[in-house]
Amino acid sequence: MTVVVVCSVNIFYLTFKSHQSMIIDTIANAARYYSVHPLFAQAFEYIRQANVETKEPGKYEIDGDKLKAIFSHKKGMTAGESTAKFECHNKHIDIQLCISGLETMGWKPREKCETPNGGYNDEKDVQFYSDVPDMFFQLTDGQFVIFFPEDVHAPMIGESEIKKLVIKVKI
Numbered sequence: 001m002t003v004v005v006v007c008s009v010n011i012f013y014l015t016f017k018s019h020q021s022m023i024i025d026t027i028a029n030a031a032r033y034y035s036v037h038p039l040f041a042q043a044f045e046y047i048r049q050a051n052v053e054t055k056e057p058g059k060y061e062i063d064g065d066k067l068k069a070i071f072s073h074k075k076g077m078t079a080g081e082s083t084a085k086f087e088c089h090n091k092h093i094d095i096q097l098c099i100s101g102l103e104t105m106g107w108k109p110r111e112k113c114e115t116p117n118g119g120y121n122d123e124k125d126v127q128f129y130s131d132v133p134d135m136f137f138q139l140t141d142g143q144f145v146i147f148f149p150e151d152v153h154a155p156m157i158g159e160s161e162i163k164k165l166v167i168k169v170k171i
Contacts, residue, residue: 020036020148020149020150020151021109021148021150021151022107022145022146022147022148022151022153023036023145023146024137024139024143024144024145024146025143025144026142026143026144027044027047027048027097027142027143027144028142030044030047030048030144031044033146036146037093037169039063039066039067039169039170040095040169042062042063042067043062043067043095043167043169044095046062046067046069046167047095047097047165047167050069052071052097052099052165053099053100053163055071055165056071057071057072057073057074058070058071062167065170066169066170067167067168067169067170068167068168069165069166069167069168070165070166070167070168071163071164071165072162072163072164072165072166073161073162073163073164074156074161074162075158075160075161075162076101076103076104076156076157076158076159076160076161076162077156077157077158078157079104079106079136079154079157082105082106082154082155082156082157083106083132083133083154085128085154086106086108086113086117086128086129086130086131086133086152086153086154087126087127087128087129087152087153087154088110088126088127088129088147088149088150088151088152088153089125089126089127089147089149090120090125090127090149090171091125091149091170091171092125092149092168092169092170092171093146093147093148093149093168093169093171094145094146094147094153094166094167094168094169095144095145095146095166095167095169096139096144096145096146096147096155096164096165096166096167097142097143097144097164097165097166097167098139098140098141098142098143098144098162098163098164099141099142099163099164099165100141100161100162100163101140101141101158101160101161101162101163101164102138102139102140102158102160102162103138103139103140103155103156103157103158103162103164104136104137104138104157104158105136105137105138105139105145105153105154105155105156105157106132106133106135106136106153106154106157107133107134107135107136107137107147107151107152107153107154108129108131108132108133108134108135108152109134109150109151109152110149110150110151110152111150112131112134113129113131113152114131115129115130115131116128116129116130117129117130129152131152133152133154136157149171
């Protein structure tokens, strides 16, 4: 099944269940993505209702093991530090929202990654790669990215403080 998502400037093509591509947009457009996954409406409603600007760093349960929120507020790292943990997940989709700051992220499709960095950690749901990102992009206040299992990513690159929220959506 192919889903076409039309944004104000870009068109993203997603093939649901067999291959998805990352989505980048602003939180104001979040409702456009509710149909992409059964838990996205609940995840984005949590973002809308939670006072994300004042939430203390930490992990919060939204809906049992299906939806979890991780708030962080820390100094960004170098591209080298972030790409050393170039990661993807098998059991979760990440919705990563930049609450404040300027966050650069690296990205590469998993199918193009050739060098695993250790084995898959089932407990933490993470696979690291030693590959180099194909591209870098930036998020700032109120912008989000959705990373699917096919998206290897290197987040938290920046020179100053970054306040962000990651929602883990169980597949």
